[in-house]
Amino acid sequence: MSWESKVKKTIPYTAGEQPKDRNIIKLNTNECPYPPAPGVLDAIDALKSRASDLRLYPDMNATALVDALAAFYQIDSSKIFVGVGSDDVLALCFLTFFGSGDPILFPEITYSFYPVWADLYKIPYKQIPLTPEMTIDPFEYAPGLTHVKNGGIIFPNPNAPTGVEEPLSKIERILRANPDSVVIVDEAYIDFGGTSALPLIDRYDNLLVVQTFSKSRSLAGMRIGFAMGNEKLIGYLKDVKFSFNSYTMNLPSIMIGKAAVEDRSYFEETTGKIVKTRERFKEALKELGFVFPDSKANFVFAAHPDFSGDYLFTELRKRNIVVRHWNSPAIREYLRITIGTDEQMDAVIKALAEITATAQNTNQ
């Protein structure tokens, strides 16, 4: 025996490629192609003039950032919790709300970290298959039907990596069927034309809506995520968080995050541009024979009936275009392609046209 026998063993994570070559078109991690709001530059100036304050612990409540979010969403600050990216917020939610011992429920095809966090906190879980149309069936999330009870429910809306958005009516059906469980709607991709469940938090005290600054606010590099829900839910999150790590949001996050939230028109302009580009891209994909569920996210999850996902991924990579591809059986024919600028998506379409044409010639 040695100390190694006591170590927690995990399967090391294989990261998505982060190419440094600026000539590469990087469409594999759903980042925003546009820079953050111009106010971020002023915030960095302000940070410089306050550099001596970096010697002090930051405001553990991140009040300035929380208040800016409260003003943006027109809700009370007591209904908002911020963390180091939505991964940090979501993991804390698992710890805080999902520890009853009953299995939690989430879709079979969904964000890959859900089963990881469940395992981390020893939370049993049940993965619910999507319908053939890649949608969520609320019937499957109703206690007493497919299962006796659950310890909580979580799903992204729009779902990842499918991009499929569920209507609020469906989310309400799940909420109404589960008053005894916390239901978390992970809205990482809601700002690209989707309808947020946020207005429902006042009607359902068991609803938590989680969002991020990494996609629609062009701040993946800052690691800022947040949860919105009634005061009681947020209070429980804070209690758990402050009980074991008081200071997590650093001063730059508070200042830069605040500046990004305060510029509503820039936010609407950039997300609007991405939506427009996405719709153009979908049309072009369709013309090339690709199939894909209708995406409301800043990516499209597409497959081609005549070419394997692996082949398309490799051919794009040869042309300096990096998209996301998984080898798991259920989704291995699909590529998840982030929506970049119009120019970038034109290049993707051009490459895909070439790849599908060439290969067809070769195969014939």
Place this chain on the structure above:
Amino acid sequence: MSWESKVKKTIPYTAGEQPKDRNIIKLNTNECPYPPAPGVLDAIDALKSRASDLRLYPDMNATALVDALAAFYQIDSSKIFVGVGSDDVLALCFLTFFGSGDPILFPEITYSFYPVWADLYKIPYKQIPLTPEMTIDPFEYAPGLTHVKNGGIIFPNPNAPTGVEEPLSKIERILRANPDSVVIVDEAYIDFGGTSALPLIDRYDNLLVVQTFSKSRSLAGMRIGFAMGNEKLIGYLKDVKFSFNSYTMNLPSIMIGKAAVEDRSYFEETTGKIVKTRERFKEALKELGFVFPDSKANFVFAAHPDFSGDYLFTELRKRNIVVRHWNSPAIREYLRITIGTDEQMDAVIKALAEITATAQNTNQ
């Protein structure tokens, strides 16, 4: 039943006071009285010119920061792990190394988050009393004597909140007696004249040394901590970390942290000043009749035989001086006073002289 029955219940944390009034002398959270290294200003300029990169996920390995630490400590980068403050790093260490099911050991009077993290991850623990001189007795950490086996060992050196430093010979005795456990030396306060256990990591593959940027590097506002140990230990930490939250260090942390580490002479100058001020302060405290274990940290843990800790704390607070005081029985007569500038400590001494003189007159 409702969803609330499923929530993890914790005792809400009562934060140390964070006064906003700039006239207050704030000596309650062991922050550095000096601003961060001047190079931090250049790093903030560089951040501004790279602001558009904030749209991208940061380097998940924080390579620039890790390499700067490797150069500073003259060790290989593969022996370093960075996280969002040493609280983040230490909590991850508990999760990674202490889950064998056997009780971990740490001192009875020590950093208050150790039992919290143990409870969080359902790790049993045993708190070992300090000697009457507030030192650690290595005999008590030897398996087969006071207990059959342990699941790991952690202690701060210098200890908090006592400030007492243990010699490396004692740490080696603990390491030699526990080859089958990971031993973590939490060196948050090592840079104020203490001797780091870092040179021992090549001889003991079960030793992990954890440090922070919050005290000696004047960057509490940035939340940066790090662990140093052999590649295998660091590899396990990375595996667990990347398995559930890949991106935690934001771009400003990487850039500003790097700038702070690169200025060795500023680091030596500021820590040197604090050591000098501390020694002067100790002399003055002694003259006022205070008793305290000899501190090697950036604070002094002091009591007065004639006055209660509560009384001294309250009287200092009235004079706009904030220090740390706990109500737990074992240490309630003590104040933990952070070492500030010479001017600040002169003001503390003046106030304590006044308080002890006045009260003596009143009591007589």
